[in-house]
Amino acid sequence: MEQFREGLLKVVSRIRTSVMLDKKEVDAIIRELQRVLLKADVDVKLVFEITQNIKKKFFSQQLPPGFSKKEVLLKILYDELVRLLGGEETYEFVVDKRPKIVMLVGIQGSGKTTSTAKLASYLQKRGYRVGVICADTYRPGAYDQLKQLSEKIGVIFYGDPREKNAVKIVKDGVGFLKNKGVDVILIDTAGRHKDEISLINEMKEISDKIKPDETILVIDSTIGKAAGKQAEAFHKVSPIGSIILTKLDGTAKGGGALSAVSATGAKIAFIGVGEKIDDLELFNARKFVARLLGMPDLENIIKRFERLERIERERAKAIAxxxxxxxxxxxxxxxxxxxxxxxxxxxxxxxxxxxxxxxxxxxxxxxxxxxxxxxxxxxxxxxxxxxxxxxxxxxxxxxxxxxxxxxxxxxxxxxxxxxxxxxxxxxxxxxxxxxx
Ligand SMILES: Nc1nc2c(ncn2[C@@H]2O[C@H](COP(=O)(O)OP(=O)(O)OP(=O)(O)O)[C@@H](O)[C@H]2O)c(=O)[nH]1
Ligand SMILES: [Mg+2]
Known part of the structure; x- marks a missing residue:
């Protein structure tokens, strides 16, 4: 099991088994949580902010009727993690300019090409005319892979298997797709390169010349905390607007997501949950955290809190x-x-x-x-x-x-x-x- 998730589960189980949640015990739990978050490469300032928030909320809150202290602390922990992962709102793909140019970046094997096709299909289903460009000149077969996927979904494809200059391909591709009158252009970039620095440099060059309207970072959720470092490297050369977290259908529970979000400040837009075109879901922080914390009864606690909040709202309205x-x-x-x-x-x-x-x-x-x-x-x-x-x-x-x-x-x-x-x-x- 992923180290991060294991650490979080320890924190959760400590809360559940603690006899008395007094200041000393809560401090110890908070310290443990800080260790777990820091180990996952979550930004130090952010770790401090989260843990302080949890403490403040816990000690200032009156115990709501029908809830135990443990349940309140778990709910606060859950809320803070949700907030850290972007809160309740789900991502919305906005086309405020035509064509909107979107570049997908990430290291090799993260799932860029697959995600490009998935996103193309997702947008096409919402009525957009989509064009895709294969800007990967390194991976053998990259051109054929995306071309076949594009034909399968029925979106316009551009690529040039003889051209080695990725920037030139993207420039030509944008021109070609503009003429076709597309609403959105998705650029699939390379993940392999001579070395990591050359890869990052190529992304910078494309980004500087093409000025994409949005850069999406594709991260393999199985890599854990290394996601933070990767995200930071890409973020420096082309500010990351959003993240696609792939392979969440496997055993990984995505602790790396936290690190990536922390390193870029970008929100997770989608998750990949399989190899097929339709295996793309809008990211939902609440669902994700519940899965991360792996608590079977968490859902029940949250439902009860929601009911309480509803009652409070109704009462306020009724009193007024x-x-x-x-x-x-x-x-x-x-x-x-x-x-x-x-x-x-x-x-x-x-x-x-x-x-x-x-x-x-x-x-x-x-x-x-x-x-x-x-x-x-x-x-x-x-x-x-x-x-x-x-x-x-x-x-x-x-x-x-x-x-x-x-x-x-x-x-x-x-x-x-x-x-x-x-x-x-x-x-x-x-x-x-x-x-x-
Ligand atoms: N199970 C699962 N597999 C995925 C998912 N996304 C991608 N894959 C698989 O991961 C492998 C790599 O995916 P690609 O889309 O080729 O990755 P890439 O980032 O384009 O890789 P390079 O072009 O080499 O940089 C393929 O076998 C995909 O089928 C996912 O969400 N779930
Ligand atoms: Mg690829």
Whole structure:
């Protein structure tokens, strides 16, 4: 197994088996993560930023209901890795100039020629007229390989097997394809050369003379962290706009992707998942990281977090519209009870220090009783109190050590508050110029 992935799995398993995620333990986990990322050649500054972010988020976040500390830390780790790999948005091939000239670069065997054909087919299916150029004058059979693939897909091909000057081929090819009225030109370049420096120099020459609109780096995902160095070398001579990560159908899980992204700042656009023309997929960072972390239950944790986020969004919308759920009431009461005795809270507001002792006490008792009642309710009941029938009320009373009458009292108080909230929201709407 790839070293990087193995390292990440160790971090994940340490999180899952740790007994107490206190500061000392989290620090140790973070240090381990830093080692793993640095070993994978991820930029030092970036490693520091990621790990600091994870720590800050973990310690500043309140534990959401129904989640364990471990799950929160795993989710934060997952989110940070997704962010590092370009976030949620998938790549979009934009043709803002016709023809758009795209050059594919990468070392030998990375999958340039195959990816050129795959991309040509992908774009053709989206309605673009595509032309491809074989600028590889080194690999025996390179010309025939791309010519055959082009004929198979039905895109226009340009190449000259007798010409040894790659820059001349590209120049002639661009002229030829412009005349054919193509929307996109894909240039397949060499991967073999006398040596690596000559290869990089040739890429620089083509890039300087042709000025491609986008350079795509093709990386073999099985090479692991060496991807970082390669990416850097190409990036220096022709700024990498995006990356195609190939051979992800094999055993590799693509730790090298992180290094390549880190070295170029470019986003991964596509992944290659097989040798056939259609084996090209838009890169999805979320899916990729889940696979990298290899956690069978990660998907479940993420789904639960998504559900929570959805609920939070709905609640915010509902509150703004003057609606109040029991869950909101519960949150409010929790906040109040964590502030200290009610009489003290009222004192803080001033002007109300003389609240009769009994009243304040009754209020406090009520708050803790109501919180106990609401603790015995399900999320569905808190969000939709209208489903609370007799049998549910009895169950809740039993579970909270109260009586059904107490539960009904709480519901009556809640209804009153809801009505007030609605009136408040309505009156606010009537006031012109007042917006929240
Ligand atoms: N399984 C798998 N094989 C791939 C993928 N992409 C490319 N290959 C295979 O990798 C080998 C090399 O692919 P090429 O496209 O010829 O690589 P190249 O970068 O053009 O190589 P050079 O021209 O020598 O520089 C071929 O056997 C391809 O079929 C992929 O996503 N999955
Ligand atoms: Mg090739």
């Amino acid at each position: 519209a003057g609606k109040l759920t029991l869950l909101d009431l519960k949150d409010q009461l929790k906040q109040i009870s964590s502030m200290g005795p009610l009489s003290k809270i009222l004192e803080m507001f001033g002007g109300m220090p003389s609240l009769p002792e009994g009243v304040a006490k009754k209020g406090e008792e009520n708050i803790s009783k109501w919180l106990a009642i609401m603790d015995s309710m399900t999320m569905e009941e808190l969000l939709h109190p209208e489903i609370l029938d007799k049998s549910r009320i009895n169950r809740i009373a039993r579970g909270s050590g109260t009586t059904p009458r107490d539960v009904r009292e709480l519901l009556a108080a809640y209804k009153k508050m809801k009505k007030l909230m609605r009136q408040f929201a309505r009156s606010r709407k009537k006031l012109p110029g007042l917006r929240i």
